[in-house]
Amino acid sequence: MNPIIRPAVAADDDAIWAILEPTFRAGETYPVPRDIHRADALAYWRTPDHAVFVAEADGLIVGTYYLRANQRGGGAHVANCGYVVAPKATGRGIARAMCEHSLAKARARGFVAMQFNFVVSTNARAVRLWQDNGFTVVGRLPNAFRHPGLGLVDAFVMTRVL
Numbered sequence: 797m798n799p800i801i802r803p804a805v806a807a808d809d810d811a812i813w814a815i816l817e818p819t820f821r822a823g824e825t826y827p828v829p830r831d832i833h834r835a836d837a838l839a840y841w842r843t844p845d846h847a848v849f850v851a852e853a854d855g856l857i858v859g860t861y862y863l864r865a866n867q868r869g870g871g872a873h874v875a876n877c878g879y880v881v882a883p884k885a886t887g888r889g890i891a892r893a894m895c896e897h898s899l900a901k902a903r904a905r906g907f908v909a910m911q912f913n914f915v916v917s918t919n920a921r922a923v924r925l926w927q928d929n930g931f932t933v934v935g936r937l938p939n940a941f942r943h944p945g946l947g948l949v950d951a952f953v954m955t956r957v958l
Contacts, residue, residue: 799851801897811857815882823944825919851890858885861894866911875907895929903958916941917950930956
């Protein structure tokens with residue numbers, strides 16, 4: 797599937813929340829409170845320094861990601877992203893398309909690398925996808941994430957040069 801990926805607009809907030817909510821509520825991949833409220837989730841996703849995008853397929857928004865500088869000042873040349881795909885759209889290449897789009901956008905914005913600060917180690921599909929897209933695990937944070945079903949699990953720091 798080749799989704800159309802475009803910058804998000806305010807009118808997309810209901811669709812973005814519909815994608816974020818089940819992922820955040822599951823508590824298996826993002827270090828945000830499982831009971832986060834809509835307004836707080838959207839404020840987190842749409843932080844002013846985030847460029848937010850949505851992926852559309854068959855007329856529906858099926859994924860979203862943000863792109864930002866990983867750090868300020870001396871670290872501002874390294875990009876960071878967060879991605880979420882609608883549960884009904886998983887396995888259709890949406891995350892892969894968003895990753896490829898984000899890499900191109902990051903290059904176009906002058907970033908020289910991309911870093912994922914906190915990839916939950918049990919999120920095997922994401923780890924494999926990021927590795928398929930050239931990312932390497934450069935650090936392991938032991939017991940950094942409290943998984944609702946597995947208890948304490950590691951998180952990875954992953955990076956790649958653009």
